[in-house]
Amino acid sequence: MIPPARQKPVFRFAPSPNGRLHLGHALSALINADMAKAMEGRLLLRMEDIDIGRCTPEFETAIYNDLVWLGLAWEEPVRRQSEHLDEYLAALDELVARGLAYPAFMTRGEVRARAIRFEEKGKPWPRDPDGAPHYPEDDLFLPGSVRKERIAAGERHVWRLDMKKAIASTTAALTWTETGDGETGEISADPAAWGDVVLWRSDAPSSYHLSVTVDDAAQGVTHVVRGLDLFHATSVHRLLQTLLGLSAPRYHHHRLILGDDGRKLSKSQGDTALAELRKAGRTSEEIRRLVGL
Numbered sequence: 084m085i086p087p088a089r090q091k092p093v094f095r096f097a098p099s100p101n102g103r104l105h106l107g108h109a110l111s112a113l114i115n116a117d118m119a120k121a122m123e124g125r126l127l128l129r130m131e132d133i134d135i136g137r138c139t140p141e142f143e144t145a146i147y148n149d150l151v152w153l154g155l156a157w158e159e160p161v162r163r164q165s166e167h168l169d170e171y172l173a174a175l176d177e178l179v180a181r182g183l184a185y186p187a188f189m190t191r192g193e194v195r196a197r198a199i200r201f202e203e204k205g206k207p208w209p210r211d212p213d214g215a216p217h218y219p220e221d222d223l224f225l226p227g228s229v230r231k232e233r234i235a236a237g238e239r240h241v242w243r244l245d246m247k248k249a250i251a252s253t254t255a256a257l258t259w260t261e262t263g264d265g266e267t268g269e270i271s272a273d274p275a276a277w278g279d280v281v282l283w284r285s286d287a288p289s290s291y292h293l294s295v296t297v298d299d300a301a302q303g304v305t306h307v308v309r310g311l312d313l314f315h316a317t318s319v320h321r322l323l324q325t326l327l328g329l330s331a332p333r334y335h336h337h338r339l340i341l342g343d344d345g346r347k348l349s350k351s352q353g354d355t356a357l358a359e360l361r362k363a364g365r366t367s368e369e370i371r372r373l374v375g376l
């Protein structure tokens with residue numbers, strides 16, 4: 084009997100073309116490439132360009148140049164999130180139809196002000212793992228007719244996940260397999276820590292959480308390799324995967340490269356930009372050493 088063909092592991096590097104790549108991105112891209120090679124897997128590239136206001140074709144071209152210089156080879160075509168809005172919308176529609184997402188009318192500033200008012204009086208207000216205050220429950224209980232009227236009147240709103248209801252609607256064990264540089268093994272997801280996350284907004288349509296979940300499934304990604312800064316976000320991704328009936332990849336959250344100030348590198352820090360290092364005559368082998376590979 085012929086054994087079934089072994090499915091090759093699928094990795095992806097998923098930068099946002101809203102700035103130049105720095106050493107932190109180089110580490111992530113190189114670990115993806117090294118793991119894909121070691122496991123005879125495939126390496127995909129995804130442009131997370133949903134934020135149309137900040138992403139530009141110039142940054143995208145610069146990313147290709149940096150990655151080629153680093154010695155990376157990826158499969159074509161590159162998936163661009165901006166070309167798949169209909170898929171994210173279909174996922175949102177499904178959650179709305181099941182009563183798991185609702186229109187939320189308060190701005191982030193209003194939520195922050197409410198949280199601070201509470202905290203100043205010594206009353207606690209829940210905050211997510213990134214420190215942002217949870218969305219209050221006000222809009223959860225708005226009657227459908229009021230929601231419709233406010234939307235019809237053009238009131239600005241985003242769509243949020245009804246976290247409590249979403250968690251209650253699934254009986255599946257929310258865990259993931261982690262092999263990265265932090266906690267490893269079978270990790271228990273804690274999506275409730277995030278409160279009612281945004282799924283869809285008017286300006287940068289689909290949210291990171293929704294699009295990354297849909298994309299990883301659509302691209303058949305089996306191994307998500309990314310920075311430890313996204314470790315806790317995986318809880319939300321596992322919940323969305325379960326709600327949408329999508330399979331779970333394995334996760335590897337790697338160490339971050341910190342700047343001299345001990346903080347995560349940002350795209351505006353020129354001296355760690357790969358293009359600058361290249362101009363200064365560094366080689367890709369030196370970049371490997373610089374990021375500790």
Ligand code: GLU
Pocket residue numbers: 097098099131295308309313
């Ligand atoms: N686009 C994200 C970033 O550039 C990465 C998202 C992911 O790997 O899941 O930070």
